[in-house]
Amino acid sequence: GTKDKSADAQNPNARTIEVLQSMCDYYTRVNDHWRTMAYRKAITTLRRQTVKITTEDEAYRLPNIGRRLASKIEEIACTNKLQRLEYASGEPLDQALETFLKIYDVGTGRANKWIAQGFRTLEDLLQKADLTTNQRIGIERYDDLNTRIPRDEITALFTYVKREAAQLDPNVELLVGGSYRRGSESSGDIDIIVTKKGTNSSAELVPFLEELVATLTNKGFLVAVLAALHAHRPGKDGPGSKWHGCCVLPAEDHSFGGKAAPQIWRRIDFLLVPESEYGAALIYFTGNDIFNRSMRLLASKKGMRLNQRGLYKEVMRGKNRIKVTEGELLEGGDEKRIFELLGVKWREPSERWC
Numbered sequence: 301g302t303k304d305k306s307a308d309a310q311n312p313n314a315r316t317i318e319v320l321q322s323m324c325d326y327y328t329r330v331n332d333h334w335r336t337m338a339y340r341k342a343i344t345t346l347r348r349q350t351v352k353i354t355t356e357d358e359a360y361r362l363p364n365i366g367r368r369l370a371s372k373i374e375e376i377a378c379t380n381k382l383q384r385l386e387y388a389s390g391e392p393l394d395q396a397l398e399t400f401l402k403i404y405d406v407g408t409g410r411a412n413k414w415i416a417q418g419f420r421t422l423e424d425l426l427q428k429a430d431l432t433t434n435q436r437i438g439i440e441r442y443d444d445l446n447t448r449i450p451r452d453e454i455t456a457l458f459t460y461v462k463r464e465a466a467q468l469d470p471n472v473e474l475l476v477g478g479s480y481r482r483g484s485e486s487s488g489d490i491d492i493i494v495t496k497k498g499t500n501s502s503a504e505l506v507p508f509l510e511e512l513v514a515t516l517t518n519k520g521f522l523v524a525v526l527a528a529l530h531a532h533r534p535g536k537d538g539p540g541s542k543w544h545g546c547c548v549l550p551a552e553d554h555s556f557g558g559k560a561a562p563q564i565w566r567r568i569d570f571l572l573v574p575e576s577e578y579g580a581a582l583i584y585f586t587g588n589d590i591f592n593r594s595m596r597l598l599a600s601k602k603g604m605r606l607n608q609r610g611l612y613k614e615v616m617r618g619k620n621r622i623k624v625t626e627g628e629l630l631e632g633g634d635e636k637r638i639f640e641l642l643g644v645k646w647r648e649p650s651e652r653w654c
C-alpha cells in the first residue's frame with residue numbers, strides 16, 4: 301500500500317523494488333497469478349533488507365527469491381532497469397515474442413517476422429517456418445539451452461576438455477572465463493580461453509583447436525556446431541579465433557561427483573588468444589559486460605583505448621576524424637598491468653559484477 305511506498309524511498313533497494321513492482325502490476329493485469337505472487341514475495345523480502353542487493357547470488361540466498369528473479373534483481377541493480385519491462389509495459393506482453401526471443405541467437409527482428417507470418421509456438425516454427433540450422437538446434441534443444449549450468453557441472457566439463465587438450469599439446473593452456481571466473485554458482489554457457497606461451501597471433505592456435513574439436517566430437521562430447529572455426533583472415537578479429545557449439549558430458553564419465561552426468565546440452569565457447577593479447581582477452585572474456593563497458597569508457601577518458609586485444613594509446617584524429625597517428629599498443633599480455641596503466645585498483649574477477 302501507500303505506507304510501504306513511502307518507506308521504499310529510504311530503502312537501499314528502492315529502484316529495484318520500483319522496477320519489480322511495475323512487473324508485478326503488469327502480471328496482475330494479465331492475470332498471471334503465479335508470477336504476481338512470486339514478485340510480491342520477492343518485493344516483501346527486498347523491503348526487509350538493510351543493504352543493497354547487487355548480485356544474483358546475494359538475491360538467491362534470501363527467502364522467497366528463485367533463480368530467475370534473482371537474476372532480474374542483478375540486472376536491475378546493474379543497469380537500473382529491466383529489459384523485460386521495456387516490452388512488457390505497453391500492450392499485453394506477447395507470449396509468442398517472449399518464447400521466440402529465448403531461442404538461441406534469435407533477436408526481436410527475427411521473432412517479429414515469425415509473428416507477422418502467423419507463427420505462435422515452437423511447434424509452429426518446427427513445422428512451418430524456414431529455419432536455419434542454428435535456429436532448429438535452438439528450438440529442438442530449447443529447454444536445455446535455457447537452463448543454467450551449475451558450477452560443479454562446468455568444472456566436470458572443463459576437466460574433460462583439459463584432459464583431451466593435454467594429450468594433443470601439453471603446452472596449451474586452458475582457462476574458464478565468463479561468469480564462472482567471476483565465481484558465479486551457475487552460468488549460461490562455458491567460456492574456454494585457449495592460449496600458449498610464445499604465440500603472437502590466434503592463427504597459431506587454429507590447428508590445435510581444429511584437432512581438439514575433432515577429438516571431442518568423435519568422443520561424443522561436442523554434439524553441435526553453432527559457429528565453426530573459419531580460416532583465419534589476416535589482420536582481422538572475429539571468425540578464425542572462436543568456436544561456438546554445444547556439449548554434453550559422456551554418460552560413462554564419472555567425474556561429475558561420481559554420478560552419471562545429466563544429459564543436458566550445454567553451450568560451450570572456445571576463444572583462441574595469443575600470449576601477447578592474453579591480459580586484454582582475460583579482462584574482456586571475464587566481464588561482466590557492464591564492467592567491460594566501464595573499463596573501456598575509463599580508457600577513453602584517459603586518452604587510451606581498450607579492446608579484447610590490448611590497451612592502446614588513443615589514435616589522434618584531425619579534421620573529419622581522420623587518423624593522425626595509429627594507436628600505439630601499451631599492453632596486451634598482462635591483465636594486472638592493464639589495470640595499472642588505467643590507474644585503477646586491481647579487482648579480483650569475483651568483484652567485477654558492475
Ligand code: DCP
Binds near residue numbers: 477479585592
Ligand atoms: N562480453 C561483453 N560484451 C558482450 C558479450 C560478452 O563484454 N556483448 C564479454 C563479457 C562476458 C564475456 O564476454 O562476461 C562472456 O560472455 P557471455 O555471454 O558468456 O557472458 P557471461 O559468461 O558473463 O555470463 P553467462 O553466465 O550468461 O554465460
Ligand code: MG
Binds near residue numbers: 488489490491
Ligand atoms: Mg558465459
Ligand code: MN
Binds near residue numbers: 478489490491569
Ligand atoms: Mn559465452
